[in-house]
Amino acid sequence: MLRAAMTGAARSLARNAASVQPARTFTIAAVASAGSSSSAAAAHDDEEGGSFARGLFSGRIRESQVFPFPAATILNEEAKSTLQMLVDPCAKFFETVNDPAKNDETASISKEAWDGLKEMGAFGLQVPEELGGLGLTNTGYARLVEIVGMHDLGVGIALGAHQSIGFKGITLFGTKEQKAKYLPKLAAGENIAAFALTEPSSGSDANSIRSRAKLSADGKHWVLNGSKIWISNGGIAEIFTVFAQTQVPDRKTGELKDKVTAFIVERSFGGLTNGKPENKMGIKCSNTAEVYFDDVKIPVENVLGQVGEGFKVAMAILNNGRFGMGAALSGTMKAMLAKSAEHAINRTQFGSKIKEFGMIKEKFAQMALKIYATESMAYTLAANMDRGSNDYQIEAAISKVFASEAAWSVADEALQVMGGIGFMKAAGFERVVRDLRIFRIFEGANEILRMFIALTGIQDAGKDLKEVQAALKSPISNFGVLSQEATKRIKRIVGVGHDTIKGVHPLLRGPAGLVESQATAFGAAVDSLLITHGRKIIDQQLKLKRVADAAIDLYASVAVLSRATHALNSGAATADQEVLLATTFCEDAHRRIRRNIASLNGKTTDGSYARIADSIFEKGSYDISHPIGF
Amino acid sequence: MRVIVGVKRVVDFAIKARVKADKTGVVTEGVKHSMNPFDEIALEQGIRLKESGAVKEVIAVSCGPTACQETLRTALAMGADRAIHVPVEGAAYETLQPLAVAKIFKKLAEDNQANLVLFGKQAIDDDANQTAQLTSALLNWPQGAFAAKLSVEGGSKVKVVREIDGGLETIELNLPAVVSADLRLAEPRYASLANIMKAKKKPLDKKTPEELGVDIKPRIKTLSVEEPPVRKAGIKVENVDGLLQKLRTEAGVTF
Ligand SMILES: Cc1cc2nc3c(=O)[nH]c(=O)nc-3n(C[C@H](O)[C@H](O)[C@H](O)COP(=O)(O)OP(=O)(O)OC[C@H]3O[C@@H](n4cnc5c(N)ncnc54)[C@H](O)[C@@H]3O)c2cc1C
Numbered sequence: 001m002l003r004a005a006m007t008g009a010a011r012s013l014a015r016n017a018a019s020v021q022p023a024r025t026f027t028i029a030a031v032a033s034a035g036s037s038s039s040a041a042a043a044h045d046d047e048e049g050g051s052f053a054r055g056l057f058s059g060r061i062r063e064s065q066v067f068p069f070p071a072a073t074i075l076n077e078e079a080k081s082t083l084q085m086l087v088d089p090c091a092k093f094f095e096t097v098n099d100p101a102k103n104d105e106t107a108s109i110s111k112e113a114w115d116g117l118k119e120m121g122a123f124g125l126q127v128p129e130e131l132g133g134l135g136l137t138n139t140g141y142a143r144l145v146e147i148v149g150m151h152d153l154g155v156g157i158a159l160g161a162h163q164s165i166g167f168k169g170i171t172l173f174g175t176k177e178q179k180a181k182y183l184p185k186l187a188a189g190e191n192i193a194a195f196a197l198t199e200p201s202s203g204s205d206a207n208s209i210r211s212r213a214k215l216s217a218d219g220k221h222w223v224l225n226g227s228k229i230w231i232s233n234g235g236i237a238e239i240f241t242v243f244a245q246t247q248v249p250d251r252k253t254g255e256l257k258d259k260v261t262a263f264i265v266e267r268s269f270g271g272l273t274n275g276k277p278e279n280k281m282g283i284k285c286s287n288t289a290e291v292y293f294d295d296v297k298i299p300v301e302n303v304l305g306q307v308g309e310g311f312k313v314a315m316a317i318l319n320n321g322r323f324g325m326g327a328a329l330s331g332t333m334k335a336m337l338a339k340s341a342e343h344a345i346n347r348t349q350f351g352s353k354i355k356e357f358g359m360i361k362e363k364f365a366q367m368a369l370k371i372y373a374t375e376s377m378a379y380t381l382a383a384n385m386d387r388g389s390n391d392y393q394i395e396a397a398i399s400k401v402f403a404s405e406a407a408w409s410v411a412d413e414a415l416q417v418m419g420g421i422g423f424m425k426a427a428g429f430e431r432v433v434r435d436l437r438i439f440r441i442f443e444g445a446n447e448i449l450r451m452f453i454a455l456t457g458i459q460d461a462g463k464d465l466k467e468v469q470a471a472l473k474s475p476i477s478n479f480g481v482l483s484q485e486a487t488k489r490i491k492r493i494v495g496v497g498h499d500t501i502k503g504v505h506p507l508l509r510g511p512a513g514l515v516e517s518q519a520t521a522f523g524a525a526v527d528s529l530l531i532t533h534g535r536k537i538i539d540q541q542l543k544l545k546r547v548a549d550a551a552i553d554l555y556a557s558v559a560v561l562s563r564a565t566h567a568l569n570s571g572a573a574t575a576d577q578e579v580l581l582a583t584t585f586c587e588d589a590h591r592r593i594r595r596n597i598a599s600l601n602g603k604t605t606d607g608s609y610a611r612i613a614d615s616i617f618e619k620g621s622y623d624i625s626h627p628i629g630f
Numbered sequence: 631m632r633v634i635v636g637v638k639r640v641v642d643f644a645i646k647a648r649v650k651a652d653k654t655g656v657v658t659e660g661v662k663h664s665m666n667p668f669d670e671i672a673l674e675q676g677i678r679l680k681e682s683g684a685v686k687e688v689i690a691v692s693c694g695p696t697a698c699q700e701t702l703r704t705a706l707a708m709g710a711d712r713a714i715h716v717p718v719e720g721a722a723y724e725t726l727q728p729l730a731v732a733k734i735f736k737k738l739a740e741d742n743q744a745n746l747v748l749f750g751k752q753a754i755d756d757d758a759n760q761t762a763q764l765t766s767a768l769l770n771w772p773q774g775a776f777a778a779k780l781s782v783e784g785g786s787k788v789k790v791v792r793e794i795d796g797g798l799e800t801i802e803l804n805l806p807a808v809v810s811a812d813l814r815l816a817e818p819r820y821a822s823l824a825n826i827m828k829a830k831k832k833p834l835d836k837k838t839p840e841e842l843g844v845d846i847k848p849r850i851k852t853l854s855v856e857e858p859p860v861r862k863a864g865i866k867v868e869n870v871d872g873l874l875q876k877l878r879t880e881a882g883v884t885f
Binding site for chain 2 (some may be wrong): 078081082084086089090092093119120121122125129134144258319359573
């Protein structure tokens with residue numbers, strides 16, 4: 001029976017497995033293997049313990065990074081009470097000293113606020129205490145940037161560009177000497193840091209940068225030339241993490257090839273200048289500037305990581321920094337919700353408070369669902385990173401995409417609830433809307449991250465398939481040595497059994513069942529994409545987008561289930577509300593996932609979309625005859 | 631010179647107090663607590679004296695349950711040098727009264743050779759306004775209650791300015807002395823995040839009332855704690871005559 005069932009789908013799967021290779025032309029997809037892939041992951045990240053999102057692509061539910069809710073246990077009592085003590089003064093600072101409207105208007109951070117931030121220790125939140133920082137964990141950092149996000153995203157970016165990406169490379173890859181030399185002044189805010197990757201001709205395609213560093217004749221310096229664009233803190237930073245092409249001998253042939261290398265560059269080296277601050281739509285108080293390098297002499301000891309490994313360094317920094325965005329934006333959303341809820345409760349129209357109207361209620365429910373999911377993912381991610389997991393890059397990308405889009409829609413709807421007042425500057429909504437827009441663009445544009453989520457997952461699923469293929473050639477002799485992963489995969493392919501979520505509270509069994517069935521359907525859909533398209537799947541962007549969207553919804557669903565389970569098990573005061581939020585989220589997500597999966601195989605208008613777009617690009621405009629003829 | 635500052639852990643000023651069902655007190659469980667605001671002012675003044683060089687050491691003291699250690703950590707983060715926690719738990723804490731606390735401070739002031747004991751003028755939970763005065767009496771030290779200004783004069787005196795009805799009163803006290811802080815003595819600083827982290831490493835000792843040889847049994851019995859009566863809705867009068875009429879007939883005012 002089993003054998004017979006295996007013939008159809010399984011055999012064609014196996015046939016195609018060999019042709020599914022990592023897409024080399026798409027650099028972002030290569031990040032998965034260049035960065036911290038599953039093979040490099042901590043012991044904890046084994047088959048069963050690995051990334052939940054990664055497992056999904058093989059139709060698996062790997063619970064250990066999601067259940068029990070990691071954020072609930074990551075802080076011991078002492079860490080918790082210390083963090084609690086930090087929350088109040090941080091909030092008070094933003095309530096009383098910093099003025100976001102003024103920062104926005106003057107496109108600068110007031111001196112009082114800047115000095116206050118320094119004094120508070122806000123520039124070195126995660127720098128080890130012995131190097132002058134606060135030594136916070138990722139969870140601790142997340143909790144504090146949530147407060148920043150509640151009040152002033154411009155300040156958030158100034159602080160984030162400094163420590164979340166600016167000098168993160170030094171903390172992740174720096175030598176002992178580099179850390180000792182740079183971190184104390186950076187932590188004190190005496191020196192500001194920036195992360196300089198983007199160039200005029202190289203944005204999302206970061207591997208294509210043209211800045212170049214050449215080794216000096218005496219081998220003591222790298223001489224850097226080139227320019228960077230839109231560098232946050234570019235005009236005020238002293239320490240730059242800079243990425244440039246370098247000639248590196250190929251390991252096998254010895255032939256020289258261009259490879260990216262990361263450098264720590266001090267403004268004081270000379271030859272580094274910057275353009276004037278960009279005039280931006282939002283996060284105005286955060287400095288953004290071009291940075292130019294003219295024969296900048298960098299001592300060889302200032303290479304960050306290994307020569308030629310710069311792309312890996314850049315991606316690791318960005319991956320590592322993403323959790324903070326989810327936390328900060330959940331703060332932003334909570335602030336927006338609170339302000340608009342006050343209005344909804346008090347504003348009367350047609351003789352009723354507007355909170356009584358169904359369409360207003362729907363908006364607040366949507367806001368709460370989005371906040372709940374954003375928080376759940378951000379803190380799960382931070383906690384997993386704190387536990388030493390290295391296998392989190394898909395989750396980090398999911399969290400970034402979800403948070404940035406959730407915040408955009410929450411701010412938009414909160415403004416809508418306010419009516420005309422929301423459109424007035426004084427109400428403070430339009431600033432937040434402007435500030436939020438950048439989050440979908442930088443630190444990996446959401447389109448790129450969707451490709452990354454889908455391709456990284458699919459690439460992994462493709463690898464698994466090779467093992468399945470080998471086993472299928474002579475099933476009897478090989479089944480015994482198959483990994484658990486591959487065995488389950490085969491079972492699922494032949495339709496016997498799917499994974500269940502074991503850690504979920506009985507009250508949440510219903511929504512958990514929805515997630516389980518969609519996880520299985522998702523795995524099958526990924527397999528079927530591999531069968532149909534093989535490596536050419538990379539060209540099917542709209543299919544990849546649906547895969548990514550389904551993965552995002554699945555991960556978010558599981559994160560909220562885990563959090564609500566924890567609320568129930570710990571007798572949290574808000575447990576009932578959390579069950580409602582989690583259940584509703586899963587039900588909504590279930591419908592979206594089903595639609596996305598269905599349109600992977602079914603009829604779509606994708607082809608028509610491409611033709612419509614192509615006809616536009618031919619003319620460069622909407623060149624359709626006018627309704628009245630002219 | 632050594633200063634002891636009393637820092638009480640109280641229900642946060644922004645919380646609306648609710649009376650417990652059994653009317654023995656207010657609900658404290660699951661309610662946000664923080665340092666008594668007047669104690670914060672006293673502590674700030676102590677730290678400023680230290681920063682000015684007049685004082686060598688500032689010791690923060692809190693009597694109460696384990697959670698008081700959070701208050702003491704805040705005191706350390708603001709700039710106190712060390713802290714002493716006097717654990718008093720459960721029922722004993724619920725009936726801990728100013729006299730017992732004053733006895734504890736008397737003993738600690740003697741044991742630690744303090745020259746100055748600072749308190750907030752009152753705690754915002756029981757509003758007793760007694761601890762500083764009782765401590766002064768038990769120690770037989772001079773007192774300066776409701777200080778709006780405090781300065782050390784030479785090494786042996788402090789000058790205290792008090793806001794009294796109709797003006798300011800300036801008094802000079804011989805050290806050692808007990809002073810309680812009024813609202814305008816000093817604006818307390820925010821503890822910086824960095825100092826909060828550093829405070830984890832500052833010494834925090836424990837001294838039980840038994841070790842101090844202090845009897846903390848209550849001398850006052852609370853019979854009942856009640857919510858303030860709810861204000862009845864008012865009425866609108868039509869005009870001045872209506873008002874006079876009501877005043878005469880209902881409020882019993884005679885003109
Ligand atoms: C305010 C601000 C601050 C910034 N701070 C920094 C900083 O500190 N350091 C730094 O290095 N950079 C910084 N950047 C640059 C930022 O990271 C880039 O703007 C971002 O990576 C996108 O690159 P790009 O603007 O060149 O857009 P492009 O890469 O040209 O993309 C344009 C559009 O095409 C889409 N697109 C591109 N490729 C694909 C594809 N293969 N499939 C589908 N869609 C695609 C993108 O998603 C986007 O919508 C900042 C930018 C801004 C605006």
